[in-house]
Amino acid sequence: MAPKVLIVLTSFDKIEANDHPTGWYLPEFAHPWEVLHSKTELTIASPKGGAAPLDPSSVKMFENDPVSTKFLNEQEALWKNTEKLADVLPRAEKGEFDAIFYVGGHGPMFDLATDKTSIALIQSFANARKPVSAVCHGPCVFVNVTTPSGKPLVADAEVTGFSNTEEDQVDLSKVMPFMLEDELNKKSGGKYVKADQPWGEKVVVSTVKELGGTLITGQNPASATGVGEALLKALGL
Known part of the structure; x- marks a missing residue:
């Protein structure tokens, strides 16, 4: 049976301070989906459920990226009909899913970073030693997550x-x-790392020290495919 992966998108669509439309970032969903969809069973969720906002600037920025444009043109139903995080939490706590992945974009900085349901979701995966993963701004979802002893989830982990x-x-x-x-x-105790050059690919696979599960983070859009591949590997595929 194919492993089940929960993919989480933001519901936040506009930065009020500069009237800037935002949301989730196209290649950071498109590229991991390309890697994962044929080998795993995917469930897509967001804090509010329903349509999750796609950052329009990412569509323009990646209009010459065939993986992103194909995904945009053919897979709209994935982000137009997301499940509500509050509805998937009980299923996650019962062990329905094998891993969780957070798509980046600026949106998650404003909703998912502090979302109590999201924090509880990540804790349920981490406590069960299931892989937790995120790309670009997606790792913001880990900053307020703690382990059972109260330490940051990313304490002493390269991220x-x-x-x-x-x-x-x-x-x-x-x-x-x-x-x-x-x-x-x-939160990691000085263990943040990055690519030698801005926008270069950087994927980090480390361990949640207290719990023993896999923590996968990617720095930016260029790291999206690598995060998907690292997640497949963590699932034994």
Whole structure:
């Protein structure tokens, strides 16, 4: 039987501070989906359920990326009909899923980073030693998650995510609720790592120290395929 992976998208669609449309980032769903969909059974969820907002800037930015454009044109139902996080939490706690993956984009910084249901979801996967994974801004979902002893989930674990330099280069640092690199570095005890160059691929596979499960993070859009491949490997595929 194919392993079941829960994919989580943001429900947040607009940054009020600069009136900037946002959401989840196209290649960060398209590329992992390309890797995962034929070998796993996927469930897509978001905090509000229903349609999860796709960041329009990511459509423009990746219009010449065949994987992203094919996904955009053929798989719209995946993000238009998401399940509600609150409805999948009890199923996750009963062990229905084998791994969880968070798609990036700026949206998660505003809803998923502090969403109590999302935090409980991640804790249920981590406590069961099931792989938890995220790409780009997606690792923001881990910053407020703790282990049973109260330590940060990422304590003493090598971790990556969208860097300060990358945030500065897209000119959104001033409207972010926090800087992801700084927060991940703090919560991990200085174990944040990144690619040699901004926008370079960086995928980090480490262990949730207290619990023993796999923690997979990718730095940016270029890391999306690698995160999907690392997740397949963690599932023994």
